[in-house]
Amino acid sequence: MELFLEGILNLIGFVVGLIIGTFSYIGYKNTGSPVLFRLTIAFFAIGIGFGIIWSAYIINELVFDTEKINRGIQALGLGIQTIGYFFIAFSHTIKSFFPKSRYFRSVGILPLFFLSAMNIEHIIRSFSFILLVYGSIETIVSYIEGRQKGALAVGVGLGLLAFGEFIAWYSLVFPESILYSISIVIKISGLLSLFIPVSKIPLRKIKFDDLDGE
């Protein structure tokens, strides 16, 4: 059951990431907006990250006939996804991510030494969680200011991805429970929610305009 849901999650993440990434790229080519360029990198990274994990599962099942994938490949996929989440958060300008005081900066490095023995996958997941929460809060704040339904869908989508990540941590405490499956279902809902604004935009007139060449 978990493996089946994991496959659906990674496939949806791959498809949604690539579609939004392609749409952002078309927007960047047609308008030259740096914000759209950052969104292009963000969503291509998210799509590729999910795609790597999905293809690792497929190859393992078809070629090696095992259910467990290599932890290194899993960490690579999650790391690339985190780069995507970073670019979404970066587009909102990360104002207070790093403390200004030297003392807090030095203390802030300490957990890295304590955590170094932990699985790198969980460290990456924790970064993703922070970035997703940041992106979600910023997007919901702009929904409150502008009342755009699309912004609410994106804010809720990022929030659901963060919440799914949080529930997945809890499943480490209760490994045999249904929590991990619930976390995957929440993440799938988050990805579908991210896709809502893009699905409403008419795709008829999209084209590449090389304005510099005119």
Next chain:
Amino acid sequence: MVTYRTKIEIVGDILISAHEQTMEQDGASIMQLIRQANISHGRLSKILSDLVSQGLLEQVSSDRAYKYRISMVGKDFLSEYKKFNKFTSDFGLTI
């Protein structure tokens, strides 16, 4: 709170203004663009020469001064600008 417009937003405002004036009066004068796009004369002049050289606006001679009409390329750009402006605002961002 003061909100600053990005360059592409200023270009969008100029094109929207030129588009409206092209429909109503066969082009927008410098003064109309300054008022409607809320921009200084110096900055507008530089952006206008860029937009004309890229073919987004057409400069036409009027009685006493130049007027600016939106071109077909400009209309296409404006429609894309509006579409992707909505898209970025759905992500809580400005284009």
